[in-house]
Amino acid sequence: MTRDYSKFLPPEMRRGHSDQNDPPLKRLGWQPYFAQQTSVDELADTPPVRIVEVHRNALHVIGDDIDELIPPLSDATVGDWVLLNREQAQTSRVLERKSIIQRRAPGSDRQIQLIAANIDTAFIVSSFNQDFNVARLERYIALALDADITPVIILTKADLTDTPQDYLDQARAISDLITVVALDARGDEPREKLAEWCKPGQTVAFLGSSGVGKSTLTNALIGNQLIETQAIREDDAKGRHTTSTRQLHGIPEGCMVLDTPGMRELQLTDAISGIGDLFSDIRDFANQCRFRDCQHETEPGCAVLSALERGDIDTARLKRWRKLIAEEAFNSANLAQRRKKDKEFGKMIRLNKTKKPGKY
Ligand SMILES: Nc1nc2c(ncn2[C@@H]2O[C@H](COP(=O)(O)OP(=O)(O)OP(=O)(O)O)[C@@H](O)[C@H]2O)c(=O)[nH]1
Ligand SMILES: [Mg+2]
Ligand SMILES: [Zn+2]
Structure with missing residues (x-):
């Protein structure tokens, strides 16, 4: 079946098709920025798919009525948009990125590790506990700003502290331009308080140390307990590195949410x-x-x-x-x-x- 992809093109490139509310590709984060790199004919031949997870020997991609594993593409990472060549998957074209989050990988080889592509908002997560550290928050913020991604500071476990003000003052003093959100990551609060950034067509990512509640927040946005979470250590409030893969999830709001493993170390490079x-x-x-x-x-x-x-x-x-x-x-x-x-x-x-x- 030949699909009509023209509805995903910006208005000036459409061939007289009317708009639909939140078409499937938009819910996956398809934006005019990507559409402008292609044509109706190319889209019909090679449908756009988004990499939602990178496996060792395959990429998990999702598109309009597409959900499959394809062979790896060099340098492609989670969040990338790919024009899928179904005959020869290896020749599929990775579209130019709107943004890329990368860091210097830990260890001695100093390789660049691609963390995620095409993220609109980076939720930089810490908690109202010993994890809170201004210098670390600043690192993540610099990383996001460098990639033209909107950083938002999220402080979880608001329900567990009696002294939120001190943390809040420190977080707000980091920059006048960055919003600070305090919440309980469990329950309905994340959905309400993060709605402003989780709009249809948007892609958001949770970044931060292990145990701060990134998966708890992702579950709250998805609306179920899909992702495993685990209690932190009581003595030093450190997490147990429960999440081990970076995975994009669709949420009912029509936004894509990336859960990431807690980072032990964030070294900046080219930032x-x-x-x-x-x-x-x-x-x-x-x-x-x-x-x-x-x-x-x-x-x-x-x-x-x-x-x-x-x-x-x-x-x-x-x-x-x-x-x-x-x-x-x-x-x-x-x-x-x-x-x-x-x-x-x-x-x-x-x-x-x-x-x-x-x-x-
Ligand atoms: N009381 C309370 N507990 C929370 C909150 N956020 C997270 N937790 C708990 O903190 C623990 C760690 O949460 P996770 O969501 O697994 O943390 P994570 O950031 O995904 O950790 P990694 O996957 O290891 O990087 C879990 O037991 C959560 O239930 C919160 O706002 N309030
Ligand atoms: Mg997790
Ligand atoms: Zn000087």
């Missing part, structure tokens, strides 16, 4: 603009330093040190900024070195495909 956006006040001072390569340590004419002396920058915040900048520079330099080496050996640089053009 300088995200760090700058989060610490824009410090960046603005740094731009006024006399020397372009000012390290803001002892240099004359350092606008950052002057601002610190005047009390315009908080010492702890400056320290966190320095640490992130240094780490990012180290990881990115390492990455650049590896890329160069790869090039010398004439290898394909697989990473190039993962970023939007013009972002290097």
Whole structure:
């Protein structure tokens, strides 16, 4: 059967078809950004499918009336949109990403790990307990901002604390631009409080340490207890790394939700603009330093040190900024070195495909 995909195209590309409310592809997160990369004919030949999970030897893809496993595609990750070639699945085209979340993988090999593609909102989850850590929240936020993804801070286990205000004040002080939501992840609260971001056609992801309630939140949005959750350790409030795969789930609202495994470590790489956006006040001072390569340590004419002396920058915040900048520079330099080496050996640089053009 030949399907009519033109209803998924932006209005100017449609061939006189009327709109339908939340067509299946829209519920999977299909947006004009993807439609504009293709044509009605191409869509008819190679239907769009979304990667909802990456298995060791296969990709689980879902589309309009499609739900199957296909062979792996190089560099494709969960959240990617693929134009599925049914005769030769390996030649299927991965559409250009609207956003990509990536980190430097833990361990010594410094590989880039793709976490998810085409996420609109990153719910950065922590709890009203020992997990709460401003520096860690800032890392996730910088990562999201760098990828042009809206970060939202979610603090779970509001039902278990008697002293929410201190945590809330700290979370709100991170940035005026970022919303902080406090809730009990179980029950109806997530659905009500996260509705603003979970609209039809949107894709949201839960990120954060193990045990903060990412799967509990996903279950709350799905409306059942599909995903396994597990109590945290009582002594240090650490989670037990219950979730081990990144999986996209459709929810009744017509939005896609990504549950992710708790990250032990989030190392930033190629995220300088995200760090700058989060610490824009410090960046603005740094731009006024006399020397372009000012390290803001002892240099004359350092606008950052002057601002610190005047009390315009908080010492702890400056320290966190320095640490992130240094780490990012180290990881990115390492990455650049590896890329160069790869090039010398004439290898394909697989990473190039993962970023939007013009972002290097
Ligand atoms: N009381 C209460 N318990 C919660 C809340 N959110 C999560 N929990 C509990 O915390 C434990 C850990 O929740 P999970 O949803 O498994 O945490 P996770 O972030 O998915 O953890 P990983 O899969 O290990 O990364 C479970 O026992 C949940 O029931 C909350 O808001 N209030
Ligand atoms: Mg989980
Ligand atoms: Zn300086």
